[in-house]
Amino acid sequence: MDNLKEDLKKQIIEQLNLEDLQVSDIDDDALLFSDQGLGLDSIDALELIVLLEQYHGIQVVNPDEGKEAFLSVSTMADYIRKRKAEQIA
Numbered sequence: 001m002d003n004l005k006e007d008l009k010k011q012i013i014e015q016l017n018l019e020d021l022q023v024s025d026i027d028d029d030a031l032l033f034s035d036q037g038l039g040l041d042s043i044d045a046l047e048l049i050v051l052l053e054q055y056h057g058i059q060v061v062n063p064d065e066g067k068e069a070f071l072s073v074s075t076m077a078d079y080i081r082k083r084k085a086e087q088i089a
Contacts, residue, residue: 004077012073015051016044028074037072045070058083
């Protein structure tokens with residue numbers, strides 16, 4: 001089990017007030033902004049940016065990076081790991 005992905009799911013549910021969802025309802029690779037995924041919108045994207053800064057100390061300054069990072073929980077986890085590795089280096 002990937003703890004970062006599980007934590008991200010909990011944080012997404014809390015940050016976006018998705019009270020009807022459980023962590024187990026969110027697939028790691030489901031598209032967050034697709035109707036087949038969570039169906040998030042542009043306001044939710046702003047909340048995800050806040051989430052990354054609040055919980056992980058990461059600022060998304062490049063919009064193109066944000067588009068790629070917020071595709072799914074897996075891509076968010078990969079983005080966090082990459083940015084944290086860059087911070088350490």
